[in-house]
Amino acid sequence: xxxxxxxxxxxxxxxxxxxxxxxxxxxxxxxxxxxxxxxxxxxxxxxxxxxxxxxxxxxxxxxxxxxxxxxxxxxxxxxxxxxxxxxxxxxxxxxxxxxxxxxxxxxxxxxxxxxxxxxxxxxxxxxxxxxxxxxxxxxxxxxxxxxxxxxxxxxxxxxxxxxxxxxxxxxxxxxxxxxxxxxxxxxxxxxxxxxxxxxxxxxxxxxxxxxxxxxxxxxxxxxxxxxxxxxxxxxxxxxxxxxxxxxxxxxxxxxxxxxxxxxxxxxxxxxxxxxxxxxxxxxxxxxxxxxxxxxxxxxxxxxxxxxxxxxxxxxxxxxxxxxxxxxxxxxxxxxxxxxxxxxxxxxxxxxxxxxxxxxxxxxxxxxxxxxxxxxxxxxxxxxxxxxxxxxxxxxxxxxxxxxxxxxxxxxxxxxxxxxxxxxxxxxxxxxxxxxxxxxxxxxxxxxxxxxxxxxxxxxxxxxxxxxxxxxxxxxxxxxxxxxx
Amino acid sequence: xxxxxxxxxxxxxxxxxxxxxxxxxxxxxxxxxxxxxxxxxxxxxxxxxxxxxxxxxxxxxxxxxxxxxxxxxxxx
Numbered sequence: 001x002x003x004x005x006x007x008x009x010x011x012x013x014x015x016x017x018x019x020x021x022x023x024x025x026x027x028x029x030x031x032x033x034x035x036x037x038x039x040x041x042x043x044x045x046x047x048x049x050x051x052x053x054x055x056x057x058x059x060x061x062x063x064x065x066x067x068x069x070x071x072x073x074x075x076x077x078x079x080x081x082x083x084x085x086x087x088x089x090x091x092x093x094x095x096x097x098x099x100x101x102x103x104x105x106x107x108x109x110x111x112x113x114x115x116x117x118x119x120x121x122x123x124x125x126x127x128x129x130x131x132x133x134x135x136x137x138x139x140x141x142x143x144x145x146x147x148x149x150x151x152x153x154x155x156x157x158x159x160x161x162x163x164x165x166x167x168x169x170x171x172x173x174x175x176x177x178x179x180x181x182x183x184x185x186x187x188x189x190x191x192x193x194x195x196x197x198x199x200x201x202x203x204x205x206x207x208x209x210x211x212x213x214x215x216x217x218x219x220x221x222x223x224x225x226x227x228x229x230x231x232x233x234x235x236x237x238x239x240x241x242x243x244x245x246x247x248x249x250x251x252x253x254x255x256x257x258x259x260x261x262x263x264x265x266x267x268x269x270x271x272x273x274x275x276x277x278x279x280x281x282x283x284x285x286x287x288x289x290x291x292x293x294x295x296x297x298x299x300x301x302x303x304x305x306x307x308x309x310x311x312x313x314x315x316x317x318x319x320x321x322x323x324x325x326x327x328x329x330x331x332x333x334x335x336x337x338x339x340x341x342x343x344x345x346x347x348x349x350x351x352x353x354x355x356x357x358x359x360x361x362x363x364x365x366x367x368x369x370x371x372x373x374x375x376x377x378x379x380x381x382x383x384x385x386x387x388x389x390x391x392x393x394x395x396x397x398x399x400x401x402x403x404x405x406x407x408x409x410x411x412x413x414x415x416x417x418x419x420x421x422x423x424x425x426x427x428x429x430x431x432x433x434x435x436x437x438x439x440x441x442x443x444x445x446x447x448x449x450x451x452x453x454x455x456x457x458x459x460x461x462x463x464x465x466x467x468x469x470x471x472x473x474x475x476x477x478x479x480x481x482x483x484x
Numbered sequence: 485x486x487x488x489x490x491x492x493x494x495x496x497x498x499x500x501x502x503x504x505x506x507x508x509x510x511x512x513x514x515x516x517x518x519x520x521x522x523x524x525x526x527x528x529x530x531x532x533x534x535x536x537x538x539x540x541x542x543x544x545x546x547x548x549x550x551x552x553x554x555x556x557x558x559x560x
Contacts (some may be wrong), residue, residue, distance in 0.1 A: 077553045098497075099506040399546070441524040
């Protein structure tokens with residue numbers, strides 16, 4: 001710990017107090033921080049299987065390979081901005097501010113709103129599992145519901161989830177290096193059993209290929225099939241593209257030019273394993289009918305089939321995996337807020353860091369937002385709303401990658417993606433754009449509206465920040481004169 | 485770079501300049517998005533098909549452009 005404090009002592013304070021991160025990690029640390037991404041499969045694999053049946057297996061394969069293709073563009077962009085934290089939207093904003101400025105905060109805020117609800121959803125799921133397994137009698141609930149399908153709820157699951165999130169906030173205030181060690185421990189503890197859950201049934205010969213026939217979307221035809229496949233791809237993207245989070249830490253890499261590409265492609269490799277085989281094994285062993293009984297806990301019947309009915313072990317596995325995902329989101333989304341603030345895209349106070357170089361204000365804001373979001377309950381719909389932000393970001397950011405190559409061809413690029421991948425990025429931007437508008441409505445118009453509302457709020461906050469900065473500049477000479 | 489180095493930022497793209505105005509393109513995309521939304525709301529197959537065609541037109545318009553930034557977007 002002492003080295004971290006001394007690191008913090010090197011940090012310049014400036015007019016805003018501490019506002020700098022420190023270069024304390026390597027690509028392996030970022031890999032472990034991002035190792036919560038495979039566990040995001042747990043959040044929606046059951047719902048997508050119910051929605052699209054056997055076709056869901058193909059949806060996940062397509063989704064993770066699209067994520068890998070996009071990683072080429074994001075890796076190039078990350079290398080161009082080795083001093084910037086916050087991930088791909090921060091790099092994309094550097095391009096968009098030169099074409100149409102409001103798009104830059106839209107891009108960043110969309111990304112932040114995609115990642116931050118992992119904290120709320122994970123917290124609610126963890127609280128729910130703990131209540132069902134160890135405190136079944138704790139069924140009290142304080143509710144305020146103005147309509148039949150919308151309300152705010154505080155219950156035992158909320159309280160437990162909130163306590164876990166606050167504990168993680170405390171753990172992360174020590175520094176990025178310590179956070180990476182926590183993630184390594186959680187990653188090994190959850191990914192090894194999760195990996196076994198996928199591999200063992202294949203060797204046990206438990207895959208029933210009859211579960212994949214007929215290979216079609218149940219109950220749909222024509223444009224209805226198109227809509228449901230788009231809805232599946234839309235929500236799958238939220239998990240399967242998410243390994244791009246490994247380049248969020250570019251400004252904290254000891255050697256950003258080398259570490260960014262290694263971090264994103266190693267994380268991508270890990271995700272290809274989990275996202276191609278995981279849904280295939282789940283459907284092959286369990287089948288759609290069984291998953292339909294409770295899509296939120298779709299992995300439980302799979303685990304029972306593989307490991308027997310050791311309920312405590314299963315719950316333990318799920319809890320560690322969820323903890324890993326929540327921490328990945330806390331670390332990543334706080335960096336996005338921090339850098340957005342530093343670049344003038346959002347509220348000024350979020351750029352403050354501690355003496356150890358931790359963006360604690362941004363992290364605390366993140367946690368506070370999620371404690372409010374958790375009041376809504378219903379994780380899958382929070383996820384659908386947040387995917388609106390993610391698809392806006394992915395569309396805009398891939399365009400930014402192309403524009404940067406076109407208009408800044410001579411800028412330094414430690415990693416230069418093949419031209420075909422940059423061009424393919426534009427096609428994928430179009431694909432994500434279609435999913436944004438065709439796929440989202442299947443999850444409910446109300447949540448589509450909520451997603452857009454929160455993302456567009458980011459643009460309003462940007463205009464407030466610009467106004468506030470102008471006022472500050474205008475007042476600066478006056479303040480100096482008064483001080484004299 | 486060592487752990488003791490604080491992060492200092494230099495914009496590799498140079499001073500902030502307006503490279504081109506893509507507002508028209510964003511308006512176009514918003515209109516296509518609205519078309520897709522109506523198609524999903526009303527289950528209009530023709531609107532889905534038209535939306536896909538207009539999206540493909542955007543891809544071509546975005547990529548087939550001259551080297552000058554101000555020549556981009558439907559002016560190729």
